[in-house]
Amino acid sequence: MMALYGVSMASTVYQVGDSVGWTSMGGVDYQDWAADKNFHAGDTLVFNYNIQFHNVKQVTSQDFETCNATFPIATYTSGSDAINLERLGHVYFICGFRGHCLAGQKIDILISPVTSGPSPAQWPLSSRSSASSDLYFNKLYWTLSVLVLCLSQFAY
Numbered sequence: 001m002m003a004l005y006g007v008s009m010a011s012t013v014y015q016v017g018d019s020v021g022w023t024s025m026g027g028v029d030y031q032d033w034a035a036d037k038n039f040h041a042g043d044t045l046v047f048n049y050n051i052q053f054h055n056v057k058q059v060t061s062q063d064f065e066t067c068n069a070t071f072p073i074a075t076y077t078s079g080s081d082a083i084n085l086e087r088l089g090h091v092y093f094i095c096g097f098r099g100h101c102l103a104g105q106k107i108d109i110l111i112s113p114v115t116s117g118p119s120p121a122q123w124p125l126s127s128r129s130s131a132s133s134d135l136y137f138n139k140l141y142w143t144l145s146v147l148v149l150c151l152s153q154f155a156y
């Protein structure tokens with residue numbers, strides 16, 4: 001399973017929030033922090049924080065949206081937690097301390113496949129252009145159908 005996704009390539013260790021770490025007080029927008037990064041299976045997230053004030057809870061997408069830390073998938077409390085990203089798709093982390101998630105201490109990590117193309121940034125572009133050509137052919141088909149319908153009416 002893991003070999004399929006190219007774990008043999010160099011994996012990356014990410015310090016969540018960089019030097020500020022995992023906190024509700026540092027003014028870090030964790031979605032911004034994650035937005036310009038391409039996470040892959042085999043990469044590692046490191047959460048650094050003061051254990052008196054924070055922890056890390058992996059939660060479902062629903063609990064991420066509502067900041068519900070009651071039923072975590074996993075809980076980390078060491079203050080320097082290294083979490084290996086294993087599977088493709090989203091993983092959601094929030095702080096379990098009251099009010100912190102609502103204050104923005106939450107992060108949605110999207111783990112994407114390792115692409116063999118020149119740049120991973122081109123992948124969404126190419127899928128978008130194929131979607132628009134589908135739309136083009138749909139319109140063409142529709143136009144032809146109307147034309148045929150009109151012509152068949154004139155024939156009578």
Ligand SMILES: [Cu+2]
Nearest residue numbers: 053054095100
């Ligand atoms: Cu916290």
